[in-house]
Amino acid sequence: xxxxxxxxxxxxxxxxxxxxxxxxxxxxxxxxxxxITLVAYVTAVDRLLQASPLIVVxxxxxxxxxxxQIMCFLHLDSASASRERLxxxxxxxxxxxxxxxxxxWIMTHLNERMMADPSQMEQYMQDxxxx
Amino acid sequence: MKSSIAxxxxxxxxxxxxIESRAAxxxxxxxxxxxxxxxxxxxxxxxxxxxxxxxxxxxxxxGKDIFNAPYILTETILLLSxxxxxxxxxxxxxxxxxxxxxxxxxxxxxxxxxxxxxxxSEFGRLVAGGxxxxxxxxxxxxxxxxxxxGLHVALGVVWMIxxxxxxxxxxxxxxxxxxxxxxxxxxxxLDIVWIFIFTIVYMMGIN
Numbered sequence: 413x414x415x416x417x418x419x420x421x422x423x424x425x426x427x428x429x430x431x432x433x434x435x436x437x438x439x440x441x442x443x444x445x446x447x448i449t450l451v452a453y454v455t456a457v458d459r460l461l462q463a464s465p466l467i468v469v470x471x472x473x474x475x476x477x478x479x480x481q482i483m484c485f486l487h488l489d490s491a492s493a494s495r496e497r498l499x500x501x502x503x504x505x506x507x508x509x510x511x512x513x514x515x516x517w518i519m520t521h522l523n524e525r526m527m528a529d530p531s532q533m534e535q536y537m538q539d540x541x542x543x
Numbered sequence: 544m545k546s547s548i549a550x551x552x553x554x555x556x557x558x559x560x561x562i563e564s565r566a567a568x569x570x571x572x573x574x575x576x577x578x579x580x581x582x583x584x585x586x587x588x589x590x591x592x593x594x595x596x597x598x599x600x601x602x603x604x605x606g607k608d609i610f611n612a613p614y615i616l617t618e619t620i621l622l623l624s625x626x627x628x629x630x631x632x633x634x635x636x637x638x639x640x641x642x643x644x645x646x647x648x649x650x651x652x653x654x655x656x657x658x659x660x661x662x663x664s665e666f667g668r669l670v671a672g673g674x675x676x677x678x679x680x681x682x683x684x685x686x687x688x689x690x691x692x693g694l695h696v697a698l699g700v701v702w703m704i705x706x707x708x709x710x711x712x713x714x715x716x717x718x719x720x721x722x723x724x725x726x727x728x729x730x731x732x733l734d735i736v737w738i739f740i741f742t743i744v745y746m747m748g749i750n
Contacts, residue, residue: 417639420568420720431637438630445623449616449741456746457612467747474742478735485626485731497576504580508587515591538602 434487441484448477568721575725579732582695586736589688590743597748599680606681606748609674611665615745618661619737622696625654626734629727636723641715644723648707651730655700662693685744692740695733702726 452473455461461469488494488501523533597606628651635643666686669675676686706726710719 417637417715417720420717421637421724431634434637435634438627438634441630442623442627445626445738446620449619449623449738452742452746453612453616456750459750463750466750470742470746474738477738481626481731481735481738485630485734486728496573500573500577500580504583507584511584511587512591512594516594519595534600534602 437484437487441480444480444484445477448473448480568717571721572724572728575728579728582732583736586688586691586739589684589691590739593684593688593744596680596684601679601681603679603682604674606685606744607750609669610745610749612745612749614661614665615741618658619741621654621658621661622734622737625651625658626731628654629730633723633727636715636720639715641710644715645707645711648703648710652700652703652707655696655703655730659693659697659700662689662696666690689740689744692733692736695736699726699730699733702729 452470455466455469455473459466482488482501488498628647632644632647632651635647674682676683703726706719706722709722713719
């Protein structure tokens, strides 16, 4: 009976592993995520770094945690059962990157070229009541 | 070769299923995954808006004036633990233990509901303090991004309650197992989105 359920999940590409490996991946994922979250928290709250290296470290920690959770919780790896989902994720990540980096790139350049400096713009906005 | 596969069947509980329905379930999981990916693009747009507008405080408070770091850490740990207990529910399904599936789903829903409650009280505190979404571009984008995630979590909790009821009444049927799988994908996905809210909005915001 249990085997049938296991086979069912293997068949739909969910759990290409046995119970022990699966349980281990959840525990490892949870512990690693917890550690990474606490490291990020301490680094940010105690201001262990200057502003720009801090941003790099925080974003890298988020990236590592993203990979940990994708592998341990969503069980995405190169196994054939999850290959299609991995490819879809890769394609979407390209779109996400273009969307976020592109927006930031365009808008910061726009600000640089259109505005005298941020504080003057802030003053202007307030004088005009945001219109 | 083909005919031998066609005669194969799968038994779950009292249901005997032809191989075609397994293929259909595989397609369902992939289709749901594609929905999650489009949802990912939705969140990416909101992140882009937030990243562009985060400095536009319009004379109002910035992130470091309004964010309470220990509170955010508590929310994060609640959501992360709920992701883990959701995994435990799946493991219980693997062991075919209906009782434990129901128990862990209940714990997950409870943790999820506590997360939503904490977020709502945080929003309530901000709005009551005169720091609403109409104050500045920064706050509009903040409430939209974090609120959209919170709405997803709230809907996830409702889905979880409905699914738990269905499992209590009908047991671990094939339909319920499929829904359990889809729900766990949704839930882990929301935890992943939260990693980025935690990092980009809160941890980068308090500095």
